[in-house]
Amino acid sequence: MNKLQFLKAVREKTSDLPLHETNHLLEYYAEMIEEAIEEGASEEEAVARLGSWEEICTQIDDFLTSQPIAECPAVKEQTKKEEPINPQKMPRKRISLPMLAVVLLILTSPVWGAVVLSLGIAVFAVVVSLVM
């Protein structure tokens, strides 16, 4: 396969892509072939060095389906910023927190109940003694 045949095959393979993506891909492969020719390879050898057609198709498919890498710090920051405005998570938290507080208050009433009760009695006693 020579350079033109190869590039034509790549263009056919990527005909579903937006034009700028196809052009980007064609520029890339054309550059790679030119580089190998500059190093002394023939056109056919240069094309053969790119790998088997099968491998090239696999790589193109891989690129078409792959998302930008998630671990990249720039991408990470973006997803972090989006989290607080997630509408599904927020309301659930607002309801569950007061309910949890009420349940905890009732459950721990034997502990603080006695304190509140004795304080109440003390205040009552003071008020009563002042009035009398």
Next chain:
Amino acid sequence: MDIQLKRGLLDVCVLAAIKNKDSYGYAIVREIGEFVSISESTLYPILRRLEAADCLTLYSVEHNGRLRKYYRITDAGRARLSAFAEEWKEILAIYQFVIKEEEEHE
């Protein structure tokens, strides 16, 4: 080698190849090729992914009457390289542990 692991390794290999000076596709393949098997067609999706993730930028330079694309690492790309170095300290520790366990069972 596991495909996901190799993909991640190739990403950082490419970033490492342009860490100190900008480079172009053919030279990157030659440089990394000494350590891992990589072809020109394997490099393409890696470069595009790294570009989409803002880990590198590219610009064209005229060379022998045609254009050659150069790749330059960004701050995000450098951050990713440091993160990789940190992660691998942990992985190395785990490796040492696994190897030790295996030796004790032999």
